[in-house]
Amino acid sequence: MKIAFATPELKSLVRRTQLAEIAEVLPRTLQSLGAEVRVFLPFSKDIDTQSLGPLEESALLRIRDGSGRTPITIRTGYINGLTIHLIDHESLYRNRHPYGDEDGPYLDNWRRYSIFARAVLEGFGPLAFTPDVIHCLDWTSGLIPLVQKLEYSGREHPAAKPGTFFAIQNLAMQGSFEREILPKVGIPHEYFRNVEGVALGGRVNYLKAGAEFATLVGTTSNSKAKEFVSSDRGDGLEDTFRRREQDLVGVQSGIDYRTWNPATDPLLAQNFSPDQKDVPGKRKCKARLQEGLKLDVSPRTPVVAVIGRFDADSGFDILAESLTPILERNVQLVLMGPGPPEIVERLHTIEQTFAGCCRVIEGYDVGTAHTLLAGADILLLPGHYHATNALAAIALRYGVVPMAYAHSGLEDTLVDLTASPKKGTSILFERYESNALVEAVDQARSIYKKAADWKVILKRCMAQDFSWAETGREYMKAYRKLGRALKARKS
Numbered sequence: 001m002k003i004a005f006a007t008p009e010l011k012s013l014v015r016r017t018q019l020a021e022i023a024e025v026l027p028r029t030l031q032s033l034g035a036e037v038r039v040f041l042p043f044s045k046d047i048d049t050q051s052l053g054p055l056e057e058s059a060l061l062r063i064r065d066g067s068g069r070t071p072i073t074i075r076t077g078y079i080n081g082l083t084i085h086l087i088d089h090e091s092l093y094r095n096r097h098p099y100g101d102e103d104g105p106y107l108d109n110w111r112r113y114s115i116f117a118r119a120v121l122e123g124f125g126p127l128a129f130t131p132d133v134i135h136c137l138d139w140t141s142g143l144i145p146l147v148q149k150l151e152y153s154g155r156e157h158p159a160a161k162p163g164t165f166f167a168i169q170n171l172a173m174q175g176s177f178e179r180e181i182l183p184k185v186g187i188p189h190e191y192f193r194n195v196e197g198v199a200l201g202g203r204v205n206y207l208k209a210g211a212e213f214a215t216l217v218g219t220t221s222n223s224k225a226k227e228f229v230s231s232d233r234g235d236g237l238e239d240t241f242r243r244r245e246q247d248l249v250g251v252q253s254g255i256d257y258r259t260w261n262p263a264t265d266p267l268l269a270q271n272f273s274p275d276q277k278d279v280p281g282k283r284k285c286k287a288r289l290q291e292g293l294k295l296d297v298s299p300r301t302p303v304v305a306v307i308g309r310f311d312a313d314s315g316f317d318i319l320a321e322s323l324t325p326i327l328e329r330n331v332q333l334v335l336m337g338p339g340p341p342e343i344v345e346r347l348h349t350i351e352q353t354f355a356g357c358c359r360v361i362e363g364y365d366v367g368t369a370h371t372l373l374a375g376a377d378i379l380l381l382p383g384h385y386h387a388t389n390a391l392a393a394i395a396l397r398y399g400v401v402p403m404a405y406a407h408s409g410l411e412d413t414l415v416d417l418t419a420s421p422k423k424g425t426s427i428l429f430e431r432y433e434s435n436a437l438v439e440a441v442d443q444a445r446s447i448y449k450k451a452a453d454w455k456v457i458l459k460r461c462m463a464q465d466f467s468w469a470e471t472g473r474e475y476m477k478a479y480r481k482l483g484r485a486l487k488a489r490k491s
Helices: 019-032 090-096 108-123 144-151 179-184 206-213 223-226 238-243 281-292 316-326 341-353 366-374 390-397 434-448 451-462 468-490
Strands: 001-006 037-041 055-065 066-079 084-086 133-137 163-167 203-205 215-218 248-250 301-307 331-337 356-363 378-381 401-405 427-429
Touching: 001 019, 001 108, 001 144, 019 037, 019 084, 037 108, 037 390, 055 434, 066 108, 084 108, 084 179, 090 248, 108 144, 108 179, 108 341, 133 144, 144 163, 144 206, 163 206, 163 468, 179 203, 179 316, 206 238, 215 223, 215 468, 223 248, 223 390, 238 331, 248 378, 281 301, 316 331, 316 341, 316 401, 316 434, 331 366, 356 468, 378 390, 378 434, 401 434, 401 451, 434 451
Parallel strands: 001 037, 001 133, 037 084, 133 163, 163 215, 215 248, 301 331, 301 378, 331 356, 378 401, 401 427
Antiparallel strands: 055 066, 066 084
């Protein structure tokens, strides 16, 4: 099977969100399963070409751009056997980041990713590559299924053959623009409609375009697929998802255990694994974490970690109301992430008030994330919605018990200890409010006091398997379903 990936990010080259890891690990996994995979992404200013080796000028294209044409170069390189095709244009991509800068999203992102979509499709010809599947990642690739339908259907061109799999990682980011762009991006006005069209809220929506016109629409779990069709969890696209429910596929994201494995992690004070009797390395990592962060070194005080942005989308609205009640209990709280200056300042005030029990780490540092998870007992995930299960799944492998809102999209990853004491791996709270969160902390403290019971839960967490190999096999099944759906449409 031949697969083309269209993505704005790739972990080894440019990383802005968690999409970057998925965009690289999934193609490598599929390649290991026998697929021929090529990755297409904009040649943004973040990319260091040294890791790609000598770049080859593979194609010169003239891409439709409003009433004219824009020259695009496709440059090809390789990263550990993975073929990378860079869509190159100096002012559109080379001098800019994938989405925007400190002033916000680029105002012409509609044009940048319209040209990107056409360059990917048109590039198949000169690259002599006829994929079976085009895997489109999020809104930046949302026009690919529609442009394929409008400009390649019925043609003798490599872009006419493949089915499209539109993978939604982040439903909140949709690529929404004024309707005046329609003639500039080559979309007929008749497609500015709600049903089988690109219109949402009176604007052109690239995510909706992908969800409407792709052969299959994918998301990161079966529970998220079900949520997408519910009345209040589709971010405005509920009608589209309900109409396309038969074409909606949920595939659980995997974790790269080569990077996230406490048994081999070089950043830890001592490695550990679930087959060790008392998991002594976990205790050593906790003591080292407490020492390093100037927390009271207390092995029987649970360390609660929070990793994520300090904003409402990450659950900071209910967490902010809970901070003092939580810290008045016998717990230690470590918060790591970025946030507005006024929020960070408030957190530092709380940190000073509860010296020895609270620590705030501004920004995100991946090395610190390794040591924080290795030493923490509980990972608090207060957000009302999680676009990916990655952080929760990584926490499980590091022997950290997740605590999360019960309806946040992690239902396929976490098993509630209250509902299933013998299989549970997490503490879930049913009501999205601060009181419920504090009650969950009390429940965790009650369990943590029983050292033998907590050790059993810890080992159960570490035994969970969210490897990419299984994820890759599920995607191959989805692609085969895509092939059948494509044949059914053409017959």
